[in-house]
Amino acid sequence: MSKVLIIAEHLNGKLNPSTARCVSCAQAIKADSIDVLVLADTPDAIGAEAAKIQGVSKVLTVANPVNAHALAAIYAPQIVAAAKNGYTHVLAPSTTFGKDVAPRVAALLGVAQVSDIISVVDAHTFTRPIYAGNAIITVQAPADQILVATVRTASWPAAANGGNAPIEALTVGVELPSHTRFVELAQGSSERPDLQSASKVVSGGRGVGSAENFAIIFKLADKLGAAVGASRAAVDAGYVPSDLQVGQTGKIIAPQLYMAIGISGAIQHLTGIKDAGTIVAINKDAEAPIFEIADIGLVGDLFKIIPELEAALG
Amino acid sequence: MKILVGYKRVVDYNVRIQVKPDGSGVVTEGVKLSANPFDDIALEEALRLREKGIASEVVVATIAPADAQAHLRNGLAMGANRAIHVVTGDAVQPLTAARVFLKLIEKEQPQIVILGKQAIDDDCNQTGQMLAALWDRPQATFASKVEVSGNAAKVTREVDAGLETIEVDLPAVITTDLRLNEPRFIKLPDIMKAKSKPLETLQLADLGVASGDTLKTTNYAPPAKRSKGVMVKDAAELVAALKTKGLL
Numbered sequence A: 001m002s003k004v005l006i007i008a009e010h011l012n013g014k015l016n017p018s019t020a021r022c023v024s025c026a027q028a029i030k031a032d033s034i035d036v037l038v039l040a041d042t043p044d045a046i047g048a049e050a051a052k053i054q055g056v057s058k059v060l061t062v063a064n065p066v067n068a069h070a071l072a073a074i075y076a077p078q079i080v081a082a083a084k085n086g087y088t089h090v091l092a093p094s095t096t097f098g099k100d101v102a103p104r105v106a107a108l109l110g111v112a113q114v115s116d117i118i119s120v121v122d123a124h125t126f127t128r129p130i131y132a133g134n135a136i137i138t139v140q141a142p143a144d145q146i147l148v149a150t151v152r153t154a155s156w157p158a159a160a161n162g163g164n165a166p167i168e169a170l171t172v173g174v175e176l177p178s179h180t181r182f183v184e185l186a187q188g189s190s191e192r193p194d195l196q197s198a199s200k201v202v203s204g205g206r207g208v209g210s211a212e213n214f215a216i217i218f219k220l221a222d223k224l225g226a227a228v229g230a231s232r233a234a235v236d237a238g239y240v241p242s243d244l245q246v247g248q249t250g251k252i253i254a255p256q257l258y259m260a261i262g263i264s265g266a267i268q269h270l271t272g273i274k275d276a277g278t279i280v281a282i283n284k285d286a287e288a289p290i291f292e293i294a295d296i297g298l299v300g301d302l303f304k305i306i307p308e309l310e311a312a313l314g
Numbered sequence B: 001m002k003i004l005v006g007y008k009r010v011v012d013y014n015v016r017i018q019v020k021p022d023g024s025g026v027v028t029e030g031v032k033l034s035a036n037p038f039d040d041i042a043l044e045e046a047l048r049l050r051e052k053g054i055a056s057e058v059v060v061a062t063i064a065p066a067d068a069q070a071h072l073r074n075g076l077a078m079g080a081n082r083a084i085h086v087v088t089g090d091a092v093q094p095l096t097a098a099r100v101f102l103k104l105i106e107k108e109q110p111q112i113v114i115l116g117k118q119a120i121d122d123d124c125n126q127t128g129q130m131l132a133a134l135w136d137r138p139q140a141t142f143a144s145k146v147e148v149s150g151n152a153a154k155v156t157r158e159v160d161a162g163l164e165t166i167e168v169d170l171p172a173v174i175t176t177d178l179r180l181n182e183p184r185f186i187k188l189p190d191i192m193k194a195k196s197k198p199l200e201t202l203q204l205a206d207l208g209v210a211s212g213d214t215l216k217t218t219n220y221a222p223p224a225k226r227s228k229g230v231m232v233k234d235a236a237e238l239v240a241a242l243k244t245k246g247l248l
Helices: A018-028 A044-051 A072-083 A096-109 A215-224 A232-236 A302-313 B037-051 B066-078 B094-108 B127-135 B188-194 B235-244
Strands: A003-007 A033-040 A058-063 A089-093 A113-117 A119-122 A125-130 A135-140 A147-151 A167-169 A180-187 A200-204 A227-230 A257-261 A278-283 A296-299 B002-006 B009-011 B033-035 B057-064 B082-087 B112-116 B139-149 B152-159 B162-169 B172-176 B199-203 B216-221 B230-232
Touching: A003 A018, A003 A072, A003 A096, A018 A033, A018 A089, A018 A119, A018 A147, A033 A044, A033 A072, A044 A058, A044 A167, A058 A072, A072 A096, A072 A180, A072 B127, A072 B139, A089 A096, A096 A113, A096 A147, A096 B094, A096 B127, A096 B139, A096 B152, A113 A125, A200 A215, A215 A227, A215 A257, A215 A302, A227 A232, A278 A302, A278 B235, A296 B235, A302 B235, B002 B037, B002 B094, B033 B037, B033 B066, B037 B057, B037 B066, B037 B112, B037 B139, B037 B172, B057 B066, B057 B094, B066 B082, B066 B188, B066 B199, B082 B094, B094 B112, B094 B127, B112 B127, B127 B139, B127 B172, B139 B162, B152 B172, B230 B235
Parallel strands: A003 A033, A003 A089, A033 A058, A058 A167, A089 A147, A113 A147, A200 A227, A200 A257, A257 A278, A278 A296, A296 B230, B002 B057, B002 B112, B057 B082, B082 B199, B112 B172, B139 B172
Antiparallel strands: A119 A125, A125 A135, A135 B216, A180 B162, B009 B033, B139 B152, B152 B162
16 A cells, blocks of 8 residues: 655746656556645646646645745655655655755655665665666665655656646645745756756767857757757866756756767766667767767767768758 | 764775676775765865864764775865764665764764765765754755855755755755865875874764664666667768657
């Protein structure tokens, strides 16, 4: 008898697709019910989006002005209060949001947390990657405690829309701290698809050479309708902002098509793209490790190849 | 103020680890061990706060087997004032580590605890958040900028959507992201000096910490191998290959 509570991630009044991916993981647990908890200042529109996800039994909303921004110290006590209503599992996406809040919830409940579930063996047994994805472990959590876990979003498809779950307002009645305050969020203003949910991603690395040269990557991405990513080397060199970083310490993605351009393929980077459908590598160094995992490789100068590619794409 | 820094010893990030054929673990015998890269960043940030006159003392602490003294001496050589070695032969899970650090907080009364955002061996990304919860204090995770003024810290965090800035009252737990700083190199004379710095040893068993190691690892496996790819000659061939796969 599993009752799963999924913590909804949202921003600017919109539900993040990571929530629907958590629903897929909850379905793999063979949950008897899957409820989604929306903490927000005005949760109605977000809750309505969550109610449409197929497989969701019920959406619980907690409206409170202090929930306007996802602060772990404020969210966690409310999640704990909600979880104590008979839930056996609390799931959050393994995004910066989920990674921030879930361990705080687990510690308040006095239980361990399973990070980054990539597959479900049974309701309390999961696989997860360690050592930058170089080993996959099977972990078993005690069945007599609430299980708190984060779900690796790249490993799970988003559950489809078409559901019609009831929405209920929930009163949590817990005292919330004032020691943590939101100041601001500086968002990279991008018209391009979101890196974590895009079906195509074009990434540039150190080989691109400069921030100015990165324009060639953006141009190709726009031509393909792809999101843009980057290696840590490109971010550290200041070519692009850090929210584009793909890898163990950046974003872990699983697009259908991943194009690595001027990226050597350090272990740290490969762990972020291992689940991609098709990996294309363009690099002038034929010995670059990226070619070991690429499905299609092309050795050559990216500044010559990209214009040719664009011409071939028409 | 005093700053407590978590300083874990892990398999060096350049080592390509191997899973044992019987699935019982990964090979860690004879491989190079180093400070967790995020913890080096944590220590560097603490040292910078001391250099700015904000902190007066930086204490590094680790939970590790008895042979980890050299590891702590590295932290002392980098510039920490003192070190605390909590000795245990077993790897501890994050909840236990957080409970141990809570004991150290009770003993040391730091105003700021800085940990790495994750250890590159277990990739958990939990200990700092759990510690903040048990301590009932604020957390500022994935920090890329820290400004301390008076009784609060303004921390810029690397979140998926961009850069978020929050303000937390002290004491607080901060976890470091890669872009927070560039850790300094250790100089030879500092290695000599580090030998005479205080290093306190505590036995984990004596601390009265309840184990939070409730997760059981039943198997280790290498990741699924991707099938061997093909090489193409030029852009036109690449586009043709992608079209065949239905990706364009």
